[in-house]
Amino acid sequence: xxxxxxxxxxxxxxxxxxxxxxxxxxxxxxxxxxxxxxxxxxxxxxxxxxxxxxxxxxxxxxxxxxxxxxxxxxxxxxxxxxxxxxxxxxxxxxxxxxxxxxxxxxxxxxxxxxxxxxxxxxxxxxxxxxxxxxxxxxxxxxxxxxxxxxxxxxxxxxxxxxxxxxxxxxxxxxxxxxxxxxxxxxxxxxxxxxxxxxxxxxxxxxxxxxxxxxxxxxxxxxxxxxxxxxxxxxxxxxxxx
Amino acid sequence: xxxxxxxxxxxxxxxxxxxxxxxxxxxxxxxxxxxxxxxxxxxxxxxxxxxxxxxxxxxxxxxxxxxxxxxxxxxxxxxxxxxxxxxxxxxxxxxxxxxxxxxxxxxxxxxxxxxxxxxxxxxxxxxxxxxxxxxxxxxxxxxxxxxxxxxxxxxxxxxxxxxxxxxx
Numbered sequence: 001x002x003x004x005x006x007x008x009x010x011x012x013x014x015x016x017x018x019x020x021x022x023x024x025x026x027x028x029x030x031x032x033x034x035x036x037x038x039x040x041x042x043x044x045x046x047x048x049x050x051x052x053x054x055x056x057x058x059x060x061x062x063x064x065x066x067x068x069x070x071x072x073x074x075x076x077x078x079x080x081x082x083x084x085x086x087x088x089x090x091x092x093x094x095x096x097x098x099x100x101x102x103x104x105x106x107x108x109x110x111x112x113x114x115x116x117x118x119x120x121x122x123x124x125x126x127x128x129x130x131x132x133x134x135x136x137x138x139x140x141x142x143x144x145x146x147x148x149x150x151x152x153x154x155x156x157x158x159x160x161x162x163x164x165x166x167x168x169x170x171x172x173x174x175x176x177x178x179x180x181x182x183x184x185x186x187x188x189x190x191x192x193x194x195x196x197x198x199x200x201x202x203x204x205x206x207x208x209x210x211x212x213x214x215x216x217x218x219x220x221x222x223x224x225x226x227x228x229x230x231x232x233x234x235x236x237x238x239x240x241x
Numbered sequence: 242x243x244x245x246x247x248x249x250x251x252x253x254x255x256x257x258x259x260x261x262x263x264x265x266x267x268x269x270x271x272x273x274x275x276x277x278x279x280x281x282x283x284x285x286x287x288x289x290x291x292x293x294x295x296x297x298x299x300x301x302x303x304x305x306x307x308x309x310x311x312x313x314x315x316x317x318x319x320x321x322x323x324x325x326x327x328x329x330x331x332x333x334x335x336x337x338x339x340x341x342x343x344x345x346x347x348x349x350x351x352x353x354x355x356x357x358x359x360x361x362x363x364x365x366x367x368x369x370x371x372x373x374x375x376x377x378x379x380x381x382x383x384x385x386x387x388x389x390x391x392x393x394x395x396x397x398x399x400x401x402x403x404x405x406x407x408x409x
Contacts, residue, residue, distance in 0.1 A: 007391035008384075015365075017372065038403075039395075045403050046394025049347040050366040052409055057259040066272045067254065070279045074247035077283035230255065 003029055005036070011043045061227045131185060131192045139171055139185050139192045140238060143231065153177060161234040165224025169237050172216075174200065182216060186223075195223075246286055249295050250279055256368070260300055263363040264307045266352065274310070278303035297370065301378050304360075343405055350400040358393035365390055 005013075005026060012018045013026045030037050131139060135156065138148045144158045154177030161171045170186040183197035196219045229237060257278065261271035282289075282302050289298050351359055357379075364375045365386075372390070376383040 007395060008387040011387065011391045011394065012372075015372075042398040042403050043391060043394045045398040045401075045409075046362075046396070047366040048409050049397050049401055050351060050362040050394070052344055053348045053351055054259060054263065054363055054367040057262060058255040060255070060258075062254045062258060063272055066258070066276060067251070069276050070250065070254065073276070073280045073283055074250060077286075078245045078247045231252070 005029075007039065007043065010036070010040050014040060014044050014047070059233075061230055061233070064227060128194045128197055131194055136192050139173065140187075143238075144171075144228070144234060150177070160228035161237060162220075162228050163226045163237075165226075170195075170223070170225065172220075184216070184219065246282065246289070246295060250282065250299070253296060253299055256296065257299060257303055260363055260368070261303060261307070263359055264304065264356065274303060274306050277306045277310075281306060296368075297374060297378055300364070300368075304378070340409075343401065343409070346405075347397065347401050350397045353400075354393050354396065358389050358396075361386060361390045362393050362397075366394070 003025070009018070009022075009026065013023065013030075018026060030040055134150055138150070138156045139158070142148045142156060142158050144160050146158060148156045150156060154175055157174040157176065159172045159174065161169065164170050164186060168186045168188050170184055171192075172182070172184050175181045175183065180200050181197050182200045183194050185192045185194045187193070196216070198216065254275065257275045258271055261274040261278075262268060265271055265274060278299065282299060289295065351362060354362070360379070361375060364370045364378065365372065370378070372383050372386050375381075375390075376386045379386065
């Protein structure tokens with residue numbers, strides 16, 4: 001016997017939204033009726049196409065400006081205690097070549113000690129190079145917006161993760177200890193390398209180097225830093241070796 | 242006591258943005274809409290009833306913001322500035338040319354749907370809301386939701402071609 005069904009019923013069947021005994025009845029009729037099967041096919045295909053088109057849109061990073069505006073609205077409404085409102089780097093605003101030239105000085109300067117890797121009386125502020133031990137573990141695991149403390153009490157505060165133009169995973173973070181630094185570390189192979197580090201005001205705010213932000217921005221521009229990753233993207237990126 | 246919704250709002254942003262793009266089809270406008278919706282939600286967190294999921298509530302707030310905007314446009318004769326079409330985002334990363342073409346055609350077909358059908362495609366097919374949830378969000382009878390959605394799915398499949406669709 002040939003029963004026919006309206007599109008709504010066939011669609012509900014496709015979506016698993018039909019109750020028994022109707023579900024089994026439709027299933028049997030589709031087996032026996034090519035026209036019915038073709039109509040069902042179209043309804044399934046329509047759904048599959050919509051998913052294929054829209055699914056990737058939720059993977060696109062939220063524009064930084066939108067995210068910042070919403071974070072600001074949250075801070076205004078909820079007192080700023082709920083979402084860690086760590087400064088977001090302005091990846092989009094380039095500061096020009098003058099500031100870019102300044103990076104070379106900062107990075108190449110004889111600034112010696114890197115936080116977490118030793119120390120000494122004559123302690124310069126920051127330096128670049130490979131990172132090992134506990135700090136490397138923290139760079140590789142703590143999500144942006146989170147926080148961890150090193151054995152010497154220095155606080156590790158990851159700000160954002162991104163890819164540079166070479167596709168390397170990079171992280172911007174702050175270290176707050178006896179000295180305070182803003183740094184970018186990238187992972188070219190399986191070793192984190194601090195590629196840029198700047199002295200920043202410590203938590204008591206008494207040391208204020210000239211304009212670390214423009215220098216950072218120029219640096220990020222120079223390495224072709226992409227937009228900050230979403231939480232999920234960052235988790236996936238950190239998990240992959 | 243009201244619970245802070247801020248952190249969950251941030252998590253929702255990609256999905257809110259996608260819904261906004263489905264509604265208005267222009268990325269810039271979508272971002273403004275998402276921001277307006279978040280500000281409204283933060284200003285009236287008490288209107289989130291206990292048993293309504295935050296995402297469904299936020300989608301509704303966003304939708305209201307969109308319709309307010311449309312009304313304003315009609316009264317003021319404002320034009321939407323179509324400066325950056327949001328489409329093709331999904332296609333850019335696609336490596337296989339046939340699939341790329343297929344997705345571009347599917348996107349165009351979805352784009353041509355009436356707004357109310359396109360919105361249902363997003364809510365039910367992509368966001369996996371049930372027919373009933375979608376009906377509640379849109380203040381429509383469930384029968385209307387189902388007939389519009391079935392029409393939309395059939396039309397997109399027919400425009401793209403069911404045989405080609407198998408490339409998916």
